[in-house]
Amino acid sequence: xxxxxxxxxxxxxxxxxxxxxxxxxxxxxxxxxxxxxxxxxxxxxxxxxxxxxxxxxxxxxxxxxxxxxxxxxxxxxxxxxxxxxxxxxxxxxxxxxxxxxxxxxxxxxxxxxxxxxxxxxxxxxxxxxxxxxxxxxxxxxxxxxxxxxxxxxxxxxxxxxxxxxxxxxxxxxxxxxxxxxxxxxxxxxxxxxxxxxxxxxxxxxxxxxxxxxxxxxxxxxxxxxxxxxxxxxxxxxxxxxxxxxxxxxxxxxxxxxxxxxxxxxxxxxxxxxxxxxxxxxxxxxxxxxxxxxxxxxxxxxxxx
Amino acid sequence: xxxxxxxxxxxxxxxxxxxxxxxxxxxxxxxxxxxxxxxxxxxxxxxxxxxxxxxxxxxxxxxxxxxxxxxxxxxxxxxxxxxxxxxxxxxxxxxxxxxxxxxxxxxxxxxxxxxxxxxxxxxxxxxxxxxxxxxxxxxxxxxxxxxxxxxxxxxxxxxxxxxxxxxxxxxxxxxxxxxxxxxxxxxxxxxxxxxxxxxxxxxxxxxxxxxxxxxxxxxxxxxxxxxxxxxxxxxxxxxxxxxxxxxxxxxxxxxxxxxxxxxxxxxxxxxxxxx
Numbered sequence: 001x002x003x004x005x006x007x008x009x010x011x012x013x014x015x016x017x018x019x020x021x022x023x024x025x026x027x028x029x030x031x032x033x034x035x036x037x038x039x040x041x042x043x044x045x046x047x048x049x050x051x052x053x054x055x056x057x058x059x060x061x062x063x064x065x066x067x068x069x070x071x072x073x074x075x076x077x078x079x080x081x082x083x084x085x086x087x088x089x090x091x092x093x094x095x096x097x098x099x100x101x102x103x104x105x106x107x108x109x110x111x112x113x114x115x116x117x118x119x120x121x122x123x124x125x126x127x128x129x130x131x132x133x134x135x136x137x138x139x140x141x142x143x144x145x146x147x148x149x150x151x152x153x154x155x156x157x158x159x160x161x162x163x164x165x166x167x168x169x170x171x172x173x174x175x176x177x178x179x180x181x182x183x184x185x186x187x188x189x190x191x192x193x194x195x196x197x198x199x200x201x202x203x204x205x206x207x208x209x210x211x212x213x214x215x216x217x218x219x220x221x222x223x224x225x226x227x228x229x230x231x232x233x234x235x236x237x238x239x240x241x242x243x244x245x246x247x248x249x250x251x252x253x254x255x256x257x258x259x260x261x262x263x264x265x266x267x268x269x270x271x272x273x274x275x276x277x278x279x280x281x282x283x284x285x286x287x288x289x290x291x292x293x294x295x296x297x298x299x300x301x302x303x304x
Numbered sequence: 305x306x307x308x309x310x311x312x313x314x315x316x317x318x319x320x321x322x323x324x325x326x327x328x329x330x331x332x333x334x335x336x337x338x339x340x341x342x343x344x345x346x347x348x349x350x351x352x353x354x355x356x357x358x359x360x361x362x363x364x365x366x367x368x369x370x371x372x373x374x375x376x377x378x379x380x381x382x383x384x385x386x387x388x389x390x391x392x393x394x395x396x397x398x399x400x401x402x403x404x405x406x407x408x409x410x411x412x413x414x415x416x417x418x419x420x421x422x423x424x425x426x427x428x429x430x431x432x433x434x435x436x437x438x439x440x441x442x443x444x445x446x447x448x449x450x451x452x453x454x455x456x457x458x459x460x461x462x463x464x465x466x467x468x469x470x471x472x473x474x475x476x477x478x479x480x481x482x483x484x485x486x487x488x489x490x491x492x493x494x495x496x497x498x499x500x501x502x503x504x505x506x507x508x509x510x511x512x513x514x515x516x517x518x519x520x521x522x523x524x525x526x527x528x529x530x531x532x533x534x535x536x537x538x539x540x541x542x543x544x545x546x547x548x549x550x551x552x553x554x555x556x557x558x559x560x561x562x563x564x565x566x567x568x569x570x571x572x573x574x575x576x577x578x579x
Contacts, residue, residue: 188417190413190415190417191417191419191420193375193378193411193413193417194413194417194418194419194479194482195419195429196375196378196403196406197373197375197406197410197411197412197413197483198406198407198410198429198430198433198482198483198486199403199404199405199406199407199408199430199433199434199486200403200430200433201403204433208429208433209419209429212419212420212421213419213420
């Protein structure tokens with residue numbers, strides 16, 4: 001009964017003035033849809049094109065230097081024009097970035113565990129979170145000056161891999177901390193309950209269930225931050241210096257790859273070497289990210 | 305309500321033998337902040353039997369279940385008043401560590417919740433927490449627990465595989481095995497079958513019948529047929545008005561409660577007049 005009533009109501013409505021509007025809409029809908037799709041597609045293509053042309057440009061200009069990759073990677077720059085290889089800059093980059101990663105990981109992860117699991121959610125926590133977000137938006141040149149004042153000068157560490165690593169860890173900290181916090185929060189509640197239900201303490205639950213479950217996403221954040229640090233120029237130029245040196249001790253200075261690119265290009269010493277170094281840097285960061293993705297996927301598979 | 309209970313306790317001998325109740329709950333009130341969720345619950349949970357908690361959604365049966373192993377402690381701002389005696393000892397007493405309590409009173413949840421690790425590690429997790437380190441001993445515990453959960457045959461060749469690769473029903477039995485591995489005295493099951501397929505439900509119900517010889521089981525269920533099938537005793541909970549504390553309306557042997565309920569509200573509920 002009521003069903004029939006409802007239907008007749010609908011028929012009445014469509015009979016009285018609805019069809020014309022509907023018809024106009026139909027045309028409009030198709031046009032706007034096609035238009036929107038076209039625009040979205042163009043912008044998406046522009047993104048890919050931007051990345052593609054950038055990579056292509058670096059590859060075309062840098063490929064010649066890398067014609068003999070072994071020599072370019074493993075030998076030292078020679079003469080006034082810095083020809084030859086770039087080994088000391090590679091070692092400096094790996095050293096400073098690796099050290100920064102070692103410094104930042106425990107601090108960021110434990111801070112995130114505190115924020116996500118232990119802290120009473122309230123004013124203090126939102127202040128900490130806001131501070132982290134602000135830290136992430138500080139221009140890197142400011143971070144470099146800060147590192148120069150604090151680590152190089154005040155702490156007396158001098159231009160060194162350690163100073164650079166400490167300054168870079170300031171850059172990485174907020175990224176790693178926030179992604180780790182999100183990763184921990186995304187571990188479902190009922191998985192924690194399972195652990196508590198077996199008589200696990202809070203720390204046992206966090207360390208044995210929550211952190212392993214969040215590990216893939218934590219790693220992703222850490223690797224993103226490390227990629228940024230490896231490509232950082234402003235921070236390291238003020239904290240590690242520009243001397244061509246392959247540091248062994250953390251107290252030695254050096255010149256990282258991005259700094260080398262800048263000097264070669266800006267001072268017009270050797271533009272070809274700049275492109276070659278840039279290409280190698282891109283390849284290194286890319287290889288790093290791909291390895292990371294592989295590890296993350298493997299961990300996921302093991303867990304799944 | 306108290307009349308109904310008194311009648312039951314004097315009139316019906318508990319399960320034929322005179323062992324003291326596993327849980328003896330007296331005048332329990334439970335609060336989420338200012339809101340009183342449970343009011344004046346008094347009930348005895350029989351040893352080595354299956355007790356079902358039934359009632360409409362939001363009637364406090366799950367809340368009450370989580371009072372028994374203090375899982376509610378994890379909810380900030382909640383607190384309980386009254387006594388919950390487990391073998392004569394108040395679980396809300398001052399010297400009681402909820403972490404130790406939960407080892408004795410295991411819990412199964414509605415959503416199967418294997419940890420993101422291998423099947424073996426899932427089951428070995430509890431024993432490892434409590435200090436078992438030797439591989440041979442762990443192997444034995446894992447095999448035994450999976451065996452008791454009727455899962456060993458299905459997984460014995462894939463122990464290193466992730467627990468989450470199993471089907472929903474297998475995952476729930478894995479969770480049961482995980483709890484059994486720490487040798488609990490009581491198993492609390494919070495709607496353990498509502499997220500899994502019918503064949504698996506059958507297996508879990510069979511499992512409960514096998515386990516109750518050694519373990520006291522309490523199950524919360526929405527499914528009255530299930531309560532009738534698996535339980536020896538049934539408790540009916542009801543929140544009569546929104547915002548009011550939920551109460552225990554009737555507690556009796558399952559056969560009695562389902563065939564001749566003493567309370568009008570119980571009868572209305574089990575005959576499907578509301579809920």
